[in-house]
Amino acid sequence: MPLEYLEKYRPFVNLEGLRKIHAEKESWRTGKLTSKYVDILNEVSELGDIQGETLVNDYVEFQAQLTSDQKDKIEKIAKDLIPWRKGPFKINDLDIDTEWRSNLKWQRIQEKIGSLEGKTILDIGCNNGYYMWQMLKDRPELVLGIDPVPHNMAQFEFINSLTKKENLKFELFGIEDITNFKCLFDVIFSMGIIYHHRHPLEQLIDMRNALTSEGTLILETIGIPGEGSHCLFPEDRYAKMRNVWFLPTLECLKNWMNRTGFVDIEVLSVAETTTEEQRLSPWCPPPFQSLEEFLDPNDKSKTVEGYPAPVRFCLKAKKKVSPQVGF
């Protein structure tokens, strides 16, 4: 039965609702652009039971004794799964040097997020799950990563077929599905998500509702520099992305959180994105594009559209318990 692992959380999960969504999402198996992942995942399962060691440092790394046939198959699957955006990963000496050096974002926040030991965690828009392996170092109870893109799911399933981490789960759900969770998660990560959606405040409220009464939100987003509480609403594209809606100043972001029921708001990091962190690589090669192509070639403080270049804010906050309802 799908989502069996959520049975133990039943009072906090609309399991029937999620099972319905899960069944609908199965359409990726026959989709024109997505059915290729059925074959790739079959190749993954044909690798068999490979025993090895998982190491998590800047890389999510898997070391094992492999036959040359297994090595070739692993390399073929990894190459079939290009582009690799988030990482890096390593399988023996196969270095999957991804577009993003996601380890740099993790380094900026890991000491400040607090212990994840024994926690129930939701990672919204988890991509291929890179951060989920990072979270695992603290031995959480469950890390559920959701991302509606089958390419990301296939990368996750490939890597986790090797690392075999039972408390990491990936579902093709989107942020819009989290209303099916109430008071379940101790920690929610929303990193690189909120600016991609039209209703940032609604998202914050939905995340608040999905947190336990002592729950913590880690919110990471692109923003804009400057004082005061305002946000940029790009006329059309921002850094060539069509789906960017509201980009807040730091003060505006704090205001959003304050007004949607969060307290103890703490700034964990403010960082400009550089080409050290985001760039094309052999695992995300042209014609894919990266930061270099998104910025004005004559003035790196601006996007190609003339907007302020991305600054990334990461904030941590606690759910404010409502005196009326008690959670």
Ligand SMILES: C[S@@+](CC[C@H](N)C(=O)[O-])C[C@H]1O[C@@H](n2cnc3c(N)ncnc32)[C@H](O)[C@@H]1O
């Ligand atoms: C900018 S990336 C951020 C990835 C990762 N969280 C990080 O911080 O590096 C945005 C991610 O959101 C995913 N995504 C797209 N639509 C989504 C939705 N409706 N709900 C949740 N995630 C979504 C994309 O597939 C992508 O992996």
